[in-house]
Amino acid sequence: MTAEFDAVLIGAGHNTLAAALHLSAKGWKVGVFEQAGVAGGAVKTGEYTLPGFRHDWGAMNLSLFAGSAFFKAYGPELVQHGLEFVPVAKPFASAFPDGTWLGVSTDAAATRAGIAAISQSDADTWARMTAGFGTQAPAIFGLLGSPMKFRALAYFMFKTLRAKGIKDSLTFARFLTLSPRQFLTENFTSNHVRAMLGAWGMHLDFAPDIAGGAVFPYLEGMAGQAFGMVLGRGGADTIIRAMVRAIKARGGVVETGVSVARILHEGGKATGIALKDGRVIRAKRAVIAGVAPRALTNLTGGMTPEFDNALARFSHAPGTMMIHLALDALPDWAAGEALKSYAYVHLAPSLDQMARTYQQAQAGLLPDEPVIVAGQPTAVDPSRAPHGKHVLWLQVRMVPGTILGDAKGEISATSWSDAAEPFANRALDILERYAPGTRAKILGQRIVSPADLEADNPNLVGGDQLCGSHHLHQHFLFRPVLGHADGSTPIKHLHLTGAAVWPGAGTGAGPGFLLAQRLSK
Secondary structure (H helix, E strand, O other), rough: EEEEEEEEOOOOEHHHHHHHHHOOOOHOOEEEOOOOOOOOOOOOOEEOOOOOEEEEEEOOOHHHOOOOHHHHHHHHHHHOOOOOOOEEEOOOEEEOOOOOEEEEOHHHHHHHHHHOOOOOHHHHHHHHHHHHHHHHHOOOOOHHHOOHHHHHHHHHHHHHHHHHHHHHHHHHHHHHHHHHHHHHHHOOHHHHHHHHHHHHHHHOOOOOOOOOHHHHHHHHHHHHHHOOEEEEOOOOOOHHHHHHHHHHOOOOOOEEEEOOEEEEEEOOOEEEEEOOOOOOEEEEEEEEEOHHHHHHHHOOOOOOHHHHHHHOOOOOOOOEEEEEEEEEOOOOOOOOOOHHHHHHHEOOOHHHHHHHHHHHHHHOOOOOEEOOOOEEEEHHOOOOOOOOOEEEEEEEEEEEEOOOOOOOOOOOOOOOOHHHHHHHHHHHHHHHOOOHHHHEEEEEEEEOOOOHHHHOOOOHHHHHOOOOOOOHHHHHHOOOOOOOOOOOOOOOEEEEEEOHHHHOOOOOOOHHHHHHHHHOO
């Protein structure tokens, strides 16, 4: 059996769905084929513990999606198809072992007061930074949203020079090279303020001493106060369900539970895909693969030695463990009742601890004190749990995809099938120190190891939720390979998309939307 489309897309992650919707809107007939039973990739929601408790499998924060160029173009259509957001006025906080906490909210005075209680000079610095965010944001967002081609980058640099002048442009360029620690220690004196902001680097593979990571703590801090955070009502999969419905309403096809055996190509040109069920799907104009870079070589059987070798060298970030909890009540945070109202509570007490955790994971060791992101979505969206109950979304960062040992010397297992439970208990022990009595509130739990994440979604190699490190050698023009940051490949009409392609990870749908815009010109 053979079917034919203008564009055939492999995988139904949010980037491929964004590309499919844009191409559909431009009159292309699209077919999306996903190996998992549901669309969404790492952006999906399910009852992973008990009936009625809806947990986000991976991504929870939809702020990038809500602020994206893609949503600006298709937001009204997606809302018609059921997309619902929940605004969050208190996006994140950090709790500390000394019983104190710091948080960022859209109440600027409250945020400054919290910082001032620790350091008045840091509160003054924060006020200056937030006041200047409006002038700095256009350059940062302009860079992160620009096609990463030499001509587009040169045009961006020209606009920046014209707007900022030489001195400020060079200062901006220096800022882009700084590590989180360099940026935070240059600007803040309090270790607590530094840790509160530095924790955001750990979301994107930027431990405190990794060059190029300063922009993320800065952006999350400034944007958190300026805009808050956005969650999906009922779960992050609200964006996925709406995109699937919109594609189908435009005549597109989205199939789940179907695996791709290979990408068909002849004479240097992609012509379609072969499914493992025996069907052949022809593509008249494009094959778009939302896969991890190394998987592209396997699906094609090889492209060119240079390109294949570059994809083989593509490096992945350390893994992540997810712990989904169904709770009788929200944690009782020792640092204060106010923490119950924050979407994220970071348990990452210092830059030094974060750096140690990262190095241990990179060395293949289970960290002695992993960084924990405690997501409390039901604090702002009670629809995710039965009345009066809650879900807790625990992201344990960083952990090794392949275990070589235990930094604490307690866990002898080196397979995730055996190490997952004792390591999850280590993470829950940390949570219990910050929020005593939480274990007694647990009604159900689901531990998802890095191996489980990869088994569910092969793009998450070693449990890497970013689909590739964002370090400078693999970012900007170099993501995933120099000369191919636009998703192009040596095979004509074959394109790569997803978090491995510029502008990378997150829910902003940039890789898929930029590609679809290029193809539909």
